[in-house]
Amino acid sequence: MNSTIIIVTGGTLGDWVLRHLSEDAILIGADSGAAFLLDRGIIPNVAIGDFDSITDEEIARIRKACPSVISCDPVDKDYTDTEMAFQYAMTMQPREIVLLGAMGTRFDHTLANVHLLALADENGIEAKIIDEHNEIRVISSASAIQRGSYNTISLLPLSQEVTGITLSGFQYPLQDATLTVGQSLGISNVLLEQSGTVQLSSGRLIVIQSRD
Structure with a gap:
């Protein structure tokens, strides 16, 4: 699959995100990232997560607007919402995965998301994390x-x-x-x-x- 998948997840988000969206990309909203997109009139192709960080009204809006919604139990799940979205994206074997909103106040989540870049590298998929001030990649070759x-x-x-x-x-x-x-x-x-x-x-x- 020669395409780009953009994942908008629930870290620090702002209008800077809009500069990195592309009409040609497949767009995934992870948990509150899906609500962020809908608030700006953008419908993700897929919404995924346990949706425990948004209101019932927002969840209902996501289910109504998004073509595909993948939800899980917030207690029994083994992965973060971002990793769920990332693993889903990798099954589509894209050329590139871009993570937006993958950095924020929770350093444990930020570091885990950097490790996802290594997972992509192991599978021959280009991947990067972008926020307002940084672009991060993991490489193992020139x-x-x-x-x-x-x-x-x-x-x-x-x-x-x-x-x-x-x-x-x-x-x-x-x-x-x-x-x-x-x-x-x-x-x-x-x-x-x-x-x-x-x-x-x-x-x-x-x-x-x-x-x-």
């Missing part, structure tokens, strides 16, 4: 990085060790470097041009593009 509107790029190991890191087009280059958990060597780099490349030999690397 990747091109586009600067866009982001000022800084940070690299953090997700596996215990990432080896063979070589950066091209960055202000602070690395050549066949190794990053281990706990090191800050990869924090706050800058692209010299509009694009650069990150190469690595083994491990998984979190790529965080940020702006203040």
Whole structure:
């Protein structure tokens, strides 16, 4: 399936989300993310979750408006609403999954959502988390990085060790470097041009593009 799936979930949301929506993408609203979309006149293709963070009136509106609604018991479920939506998206074997609203006040949920990016990478699916100030990916092979509107790029190991890191087009280059958990060597780099490349030999690397 050569398509993009966008998941809007219940973290920190705002009108910035609308800039990242595409008419060509399949749109999934996870829990209160579905209500957020409907409030702005946007109908998700699928609404999914336990819907325990929204009112009965909002749930009724979601069931009436959305073509497909997948609900579960909030007590007996084993996954977060975001993971449910992500797992559902992966079964469709898209080219890319974009998570919006996947960061917020709950750091445990934010970190779990970063781990979902690793799950996508394991399955050969591009995936990223976007919020108002950050774009986050997990890579395990050579990747091109586009600067866009982001000022800084940070690299953090997700596996215990990432080896063979070589950066091209960055202000602070690395050549066949190794990053281990706990090191800050990869924090706050800058692209010299509009694009650069990150190469690595083994491990998984979190790529965080940020702006203040």
